[in-house]
Amino acid sequence: MIDTLRLTAYEAARLLREKEISGAELWEAYRRAIDERDPELHCFLHVCDDPGGDGIPLAVKDVIGTKGIPTTAGSKMLEHYVPVYDATVIRRAQEGHGLRVLGKTNTDEFAMGSSTENSAYGPSRNPWDPTRVPGGSGGGSAAAVSAGLAPWALGSDTGGSIKQPSALCGNVGLRPTYGSVSRYGVVAFASSLDQVGPVAKNVRDCAFLYSVIAGRDPCDSTTVELPEQIRMPERVDLKGVRIGIPTEFTEHEAIEPGVRDAVHAAIERARELGAEVGECSLPLSLEYGLPCYYLIAPAEASSNLARYDGVRFGHRTASTGDRLEMYTRTRDEGFGDEPKRRILVPRARVHAGYYDAYYGQAQKVRTMLIREHAEAFERFDVLLSPTSPTVAFELGAKTADPIAMYLNDLLTIPSCMAGLPGLNVPCGLSEGLPVGLQLIGPQFSENRLFEVGYALEQAIGFDPVPERLR
């Protein structure tokens, strides 16, 4: 009997290698888990048939293009879209390691959201408590891994869409350094921010999946060669590692006491493991990170969403009329509220003649966020804070108020704006729900993040299986 709730990808690979299980049996185990638990959790928008072989199954966020497999981006706009080519990350997973795409996971529409409630196909639910959201936008991927519906998954992160759902579901998620993973074949949201990254049950699986997808891709000119190979973390101590605690990130009023306590306990663990822990300050990041993001990301989104015009692919209105009417109706019918908001926000600003005052200013704030982080890394190897200010919240709690929803990404956004990698590691429970800590490092410091994350993971001993499913 394969226990998919506990099986790691590493262990699955060993069982396959030693022929204790077959590739077909492994696939079947995940399909059974999906049949059993996904009607409640709604992690998947599409489940695949076994393509055969001995590769480990992989769940894929539905913004990542998969040849011959529907890719909706959580939108009615792409309801019937079936890509004719694979994203580079899929090709690498298949060709390099024979990974088998298990299914496509739910996401906020065009990856715009923090709860999956913006999905045109209905929300996913948190495996720890199905009355609560799994986070977003990659809530389907995070919830699938936590509920044992997939050993690991790919997500995408613009302002927190991998780290935040990993925190809310209690698993390990990496937002890689901007430029380390190809976006070729991935539905674009905000191109100066989007990154594809892994979600896994533990740090080693996460590191391995990252090593599979990372590296320069000639099809994406914003990618670069990694400066060093990805290593599997082994050290269980943190001697000599300098960890900075940005005080604004641990003391902000939006942070729930239970979240703060769990992160402070993890900081104590880090000290016990030999880390040199000190305080630092990122004053502009929390004050201006979120407004900066909501000026820049929608501007890029508005431009990226211009391609959905009913001409080349995606939805086209059934109503008749001239071409202009076809465009406007197609876009009205195909887009939900959040994409519409993000299309209109930057245009409203430009229209009011405030391009320089706001968009130009936001780009300058971005420079300041980069500088502020760089300064902190003169004294510290990594920065540690909560990932999300709260644990998973109830479905519907924030849907009426876009700004309350945006605040979920308060702590994840600044490092995204600076192009820095971030790793979520579960560090405890608050009110019976997972709390995640966020490790931020300089560009291309993923190996260091995995080392620190692994040592903390071993010391904390968090059980990633939701209590109600044990």
Next chain:
Amino acid sequence: MPEISREQLLHVASLARLELREGELERLGAQLNDILAAVSKVAELDLTDVPPTSHPLDVVNVWAEDEPHASLPVDEALANAPEREGSYFRVPAGSVGGEAADARPRVRPAGGPGAGGTSS
């Protein structure tokens, strides 16, 4: 930042090729004003001498070799087209006077054809 009026919202929506329905217009308009007010905070900072950042990666002018390689066959490239004719995407005829001249604000009553965002 001054509030955006109903007329301005209709105008920018038409520039974005978005037709908004009654109800949608009021809801989105109020939310947009909240969002615009929240993000205008960045104007507080004096950043006169700070250069802007357009993306966080230190790469400039990445060129590919000018070598021919296989591209998608026409049938595959058109596989997702809502409508095709031969090897072309087919679209409805444009309006007299060109589309730019015709970018007039459009709003239609709630519950009209296509309401609810369902697709065909």
